[in-house]
Amino acid sequence: MPSTRIETRDGWIGGRRRELIEAVQRALIAGLLIPDDDRCIFLQEFNDDAMIAPPNKGPRYTVIEIKLFSGRSVEAKRRLYQAIVEELSAFDVPASDIKTVLIESDPVNWGLHGKPASEIDLGFKIDV
Template sequence: MPVVLIEIRRECTAAEETALMDAVHAAIVSALKIPAGDRIVRLQAHPPHRFACPPGKAQPDLFTLISIDLFSGRSLEAKRTLYATIAAKLGELGISADHILVRLREIPRENWGVRGLPASEIDLGFKVEV
């Protein structure tokens, strides 16, 4: 049940925004083995003057920050796969890996309220420890 926020420094068409959101979600489904329908993905476009990025980027307007809140418990290998898959999928959209920063925030399941209960007390329908 990851919750994703993608932040970019440019205006895009609706189709470009959808492609970006779809690419990140597909990477999460593939790497973390969550159900495809488990999707909470947001995209926020900032004017470049309101979103400073690291210096030295060849195309600073393509800098992309991806924050993912997720249950704790994924292996380092699953995280490596996630980072590589996100970079590959965004590369298909013209965003190079050196313009992508992914930040994971792992939250214990008891700190997520799902269906009125702590997520640690319900069957999620997928395995977290991948």
């Protein structure tokens, strides 16, 4: 049940916003083995004067922040990082311009349907 934010500069995505969101969704499925209908992704674009990036990064510098349940293996995280790079290459985003940040939290700290996620059958495994 990841909650994902894509942050980048305004202007380069154009009319491909939904395509970019779907590309990140595919990476989440490939990396974390979540079901396709597990979707919670937001895209935020910033004007040049509202974002400072490292000087060696290009105009498509993208930060992907993923909040997720703790318990994924290092191998699952590697799959995720690689899948994100592969998916964003279709948008001419070089691997060196992609930063992925995982913020893990115990399922007891997520409220879903009025209950802690630790008490709900999520329909998928976390320890992948």
